[in-house]
Amino acid sequence: MTLPAGFERAMARDRDAVDARLQAIATARVSDHPRIGEALVYALAAGGKRIRPLLCLWTHDLCAGRENAATRAAALEAACAIECVHTYSLVHDDLPCMDDDDLRRGRKSLHRQFDEATAVLTGDALLTLGFELLGSVDVPATVALETIRVLAAAAGTGGLISGQALDLELTGKPDTTRVEVVERIHERKTARLIAAAMETGAVVAQPGDAGIRERARRAGLMAGSAFQIVDDVLDMTGDAATLGKTPGKDRQAGKRTYAAAVGTAAALEAARERVAQALRELPEAAGTPLAGLFDFVAERRR
Amino acid sequence: MTLPAGFERAMARDRDAVDARLQAIATARVSDHPRIGEALVYALAAGGKRIRPLLCLWTHDLCAGRENAATRAAALEAACAIECVHTYSLVHDDLPCMDDDDLRRGRKSLHRQFDEATAVLTGDALLTLGFELLGSVDVPATVALETIRVLAAAAGTGGLISGQALDLELTGKPDTTRVEVVERIHERKTARLIAAAMETGAVVAQPGDAGIRERARRAGLMAGSAFQIVDDVLDMTGDAATLGKTPGKDRQAGKRTYAAAVGTAAALEAARERVAQALRELPEAAGTPLAGLFDFVAERRR
Numbered sequence: 001m002t003l004p005a006g007f008e009r010a011m012a013r014d015r016d017a018v019d020a021r022l023q024a025i026a027t028a029r030v031s032d033h034p035r036i037g038e039a040l041v042y043a044l045a046a047g048g049k050r051i052r053p054l055l056c057l058w059t060h061d062l063c064a065g066r067e068n069a070a071t072r073a074a075a076l077e078a079a080c081a082i083e084c085v086h087t088y089s090l091v092h093d094d095l096p097c098m099d100d101d102d103l104r105r106g107r108k109s110l111h112r113q114f115d116e117a118t119a120v121l122t123g124d125a126l127l128t129l130g131f132e133l134l135g136s137v138d139v140p141a142t143v144a145l146e147t148i149r150v151l152a153a154a155a156g157t158g159g160l161i162s163g164q165a166l167d168l169e170l171t172g173k174p175d176t177t178r179v180e181v182v183e184r185i186h187e188r189k190t191a192r193l194i195a196a197a198m199e200t201g202a203v204v205a206q207p208g209d210a211g212i213r214e215r216a217r218r219a220g221l222m223a224g225s226a227f228q229i230v231d232d233v234l235d236m237t238g239d240a241a242t243l244g245k246t247p248g249k250d251r252q253a254g255k256r257t258y259a260a261a262v263g264t265a266a267a268l269e270a271a272r273e274r275v276a277q278a279l280r281e282l283p284e285a286a287g288t289p290l291a292g293l294f295d296f297v298a299e300r301r302r
Numbered sequence: 303m304t305l306p307a308g309f310e311r312a313m314a315r316d317r318d319a320v321d322a323r324l325q326a327i328a329t330a331r332v333s334d335h336p337r338i339g340e341a342l343v344y345a346l347a348a349g350g351k352r353i354r355p356l357l358c359l360w361t362h363d364l365c366a367g368r369e370n371a372a373t374r375a376a377a378l379e380a381a382c383a384i385e386c387v388h389t390y391s392l393v394h395d396d397l398p399c400m401d402d403d404d405l406r407r408g409r410k411s412l413h414r415q416f417d418e419a420t421a422v423l424t425g426d427a428l429l430t431l432g433f434e435l436l437g438s439v440d441v442p443a444t445v446a447l448e449t450i451r452v453l454a455a456a457a458g459t460g461g462l463i464s465g466q467a468l469d470l471e472l473t474g475k476p477d478t479t480r481v482e483v484v485e486r487i488h489e490r491k492t493a494r495l496i497a498a499a500m501e502t503g504a505v506v507a508q509p510g511d512a513g514i515r516e517r518a519r520r521a522g523l524m525a526g527s528a529f530q531i532v533d534d535v536l537d538m539t540g541d542a543a544t545l546g547k548t549p550g551k552d553r554q555a556g557k558r559t560y561a562a563a564v565g566t567a568a569a570l571e572a573a574r575e576r577v578a579q580a581l582r583e584l585p586e587a588a589g590t591p592l593a594g595l596f597d598f599v600a601e602r603r604r
Contacts (some may be wrong), residue, residue, distance in 0.1 A: 033464035035471070040459075092426060097418035116399035117470055120422065124394060125463045127426065131433040132454035141443035148450060152434035157342075161427045162335035168419055169337065 007292035011054065018053040019046040021080050025129065039114050039122040040129075043087050047105040047244070051227065051297065052086050052197040053079035058290040059201030059216050062282065063209075074139045074204040078147055081133035082197045085151060088126035089160050089193075091119055098168065099253070106244030127155070139204050147200045154196035163189025172254035179261045183225070186258070190231075191224025198223075215281045219294075222278035226271040227297045232257035233267050238302065271298045309594035313356065320355040321348040323382050327431065341416050341424040342431075345389050349407040349546065353529065353599065354388050354499040355381035360592040361503030361518050364584065365511075376441045376506040380449055383435035384499045387453060390428035391462050391495075393421055400470065401555070408546035429457070441506050449502045456498035465491025474556035481563045485527070488560070492533075493526025500525075517583045521596075524580035528573040529599045534559035535569050540604065573600045 022044040030037030060068075060075035094101040094109040095116065102112050111119035134147045153159060166185050198220035202213040235250045236259050250257050259267040275294040285291045324346040332339030362370075362377035396403040396411040397418065404414050413421035436449045455461060468487050500522035504515040537552045538561050552559050561569040577596040587593045 029459040032459035033467045036459055036463060036467050088426075092422055095422060097422060117397075118467070120394055120397060120399060121463050121467055123426070124390075124429065125459050127429055128454055128458045128463070131450060132458055135447055135450040135454055141447045145437055145443045145447055145450075148433060148437040148447075152430055152437055156430045156434055157331040157334035157338055157427050161338060161423050161430070165335045165338050165420070165423055 003292040003295060004287050004289060007289050007296075010058075010289040011293075011296075014054055014057050015046075015050045017076060018050050018057075018079055018083065021076055022083060025080060025084075025133070029125070029129075035114070035118060036121055036125060039110060039118050040125060042107075042113060043091055043110055043122055043126065044084070045105075047107070048083070048087075049300075049302075050083065051293070052082045052194060054293055055194060055220065055223065055290070056082055056197040056201040058288070058293060059198040059220075060205045062285055062288060062290055063202050063205035063207035063212055063216075068205070071139065071205050074137045075201055077133050077137045078200045078204050079197070081130040081137075081147075081151065082193065082200065084126045084133065085130040085155050085160075086193060088123045088130070089155075089164070091123040091126065093164055095119055098164070099249070101246055101249065103246045104244070130155070134200075137204065139206070143203060143206060146203050150196050150199050150203065154192040159188050159192040159196075163187070163192075167255065170256060178256070179258065182256045182258050182261055185256070186225055186228040187221065190228040191221045194224030194227060195220030212282075212284075219278040219281040219285075222274045222281065223294055223297055226274035226278070226294075229258045229267050229271040229274070230298060230300060232259045233264050233271075234300075234302065236260070236264060244302065268298075274298070305594040305597060306589050306591060309591050309598075312360075312591040313595075313598075316356055316359050317348075317352045319378060320352050320359075320381055320385065323378055324385060327382060327386075327435070331427070331431075337416070337420060338423055338427060341412060341420050342427060344409075344415060345393055345412055345424055345428065346386070347407075349409070350385070350389075351602075351604075352385065353595070354384045354496060356595055357496060357522065357525065357592070358384055358499040358503040360590070360595060361500040361522075362507045364587055364590060364592055365504050365507035365509035365514055365518075370507070373441065373507050376439045377503055379435050379439045380502045380506050381499070383432040383439075383449075383453065384495065384502065386428045386435065387432040387457050387462075388495060390425045390432070391457075391466070393425040393428065395466055397421055400466070401551070403548060403551065405548045406546070432457070436502075439506065441508070445505060445508060448505050452498050452501050452505065456494040461490050461494040461498075465489070465494075469557065472558060480558070481560065484558045484560050484563055487558070488527055488530040489523065492530040493523045496526030496529060497522030514584075514586075521580040521583035521587075524576045524583065525596055525599055528576035528580070528596075531560045531569050531573040531576070532600060532602060534561045535566050535573075536602075536604065538562070538566060546604065570600075576600070 026040035026044045029040050056079035057075050064071050091110045093099050094104055095111055101109050137144050163185055167189060195217045198216040202216040235247055238247045275298040278294050279291055328342035328346045331342050358381040359377050366373050393412045395401050396406055397413055403411050439446050465487055469491060497519045500518040504518040537549055540549045577600040580596050581593055
């Protein structure tokens, strides 16, 4: 893949900014309760790809410019809020009663490193933190409230919750390979939160062109779909060291995946087509780091 | 106890309004995912005392008058949001890895009626729902945002989360009877959310006297402390049929309780003193249903 000039640098710089802010947020909670604070620091430690925060930040930059210091600080907070909610979903999904996963981001999953009760509570704390951050973001109240609505809808029973519930419920059932079912799970479990990352980036930017918010949301759904398709492929073809999580789990668990339904090559082609579609929704992103991130999502190897 | 005239009627009427609205909220989620929707209906079914929603509604009424239809509708939404967050904390606290409780509100706890994964997800959904409801409440954006900040602070690591974490952590430890430790757990686990119920009631009422919000919060901390002290006493003296949950669990689990530290009679006296203090914070509540609710909290038998 050919990434736009400056992509790697922009990615490293903004990922560092997100990592630093997340660590500050977690560290500030240690005084509330040392063990939960420590677990928050662990859960939010660098190591994740930070795709969602970068999508939020770079959608902001597309709408308001990277140099818009006031709204960019707000976008960083929103980006961290989204990552908190994403991380909460990983922590709870890894629990023994859910996907029962021991490995996450190359380290022990949270309930293995600490214990189950701490994992439940830390997930709860991360979800609460997402809304707390958006509630205090330095933008007009109507704008902050809008980001809260967007996040609540993506995280709620129409999004993350039913995505995971469907995934658990249909695991091991005979209709494993029906692509529509897989797509429904992907949309709720992954794409809606990725769309929310882009939409909140647009919302805090307060662009003159109101239509860009809806286009950003649709682009996010496409990018999110591509992301999850590639995730499924990597589960089939990757190794634990590269992935930082247990590979082959999906098949072992009898999970329905897109790659299993249509084959690896067709799945990767579909992922490429989705990110092309995302770029068609947001043609102004061409040549920017955001377009590079779309490509990265489709071509990544971990 | 002598309750204000009309107290029982006001309680029944507003509890019915809360129950009806909560059922409507839960039922609307069934189409998102039938099992999670069903679990939400189960979790939010009538049977709870609805102390927090009533405190929210009646603090509103104290500040803006019951007849203020616009803000009262907003107070009902806020009351339901608080109850969703309270219910989430019960569902997660009952999990096997936490307090491992089979009985709640006279029925099987959620993970016993459904399964653990559904209980984790339904708790997550209830927490998200709390913020979703406040995000859409029909008041000026600054007011809605304020309620979100109040709820996030009460539910976060400074409140519910560390309250439960401390409770788990100190259970069975030798310093069980130190009253200060018990009080710290009570404040975080119970009193802050009860204070948030009253504070959000005051916030949505948008009273001319800004000071009443802070007084309502302080009164809530007192009432919350009284509530938890009585809860501990009932755990020692009540039976499952009256309580709707397993009695004697605290002692069995080696939990620190106020009643164990100072004795039942002194504990009940302390509870009465706290609600008297709550009323001194809000003298305008004298003779209203809110004052009756304070007394109810201190004198209740379930």
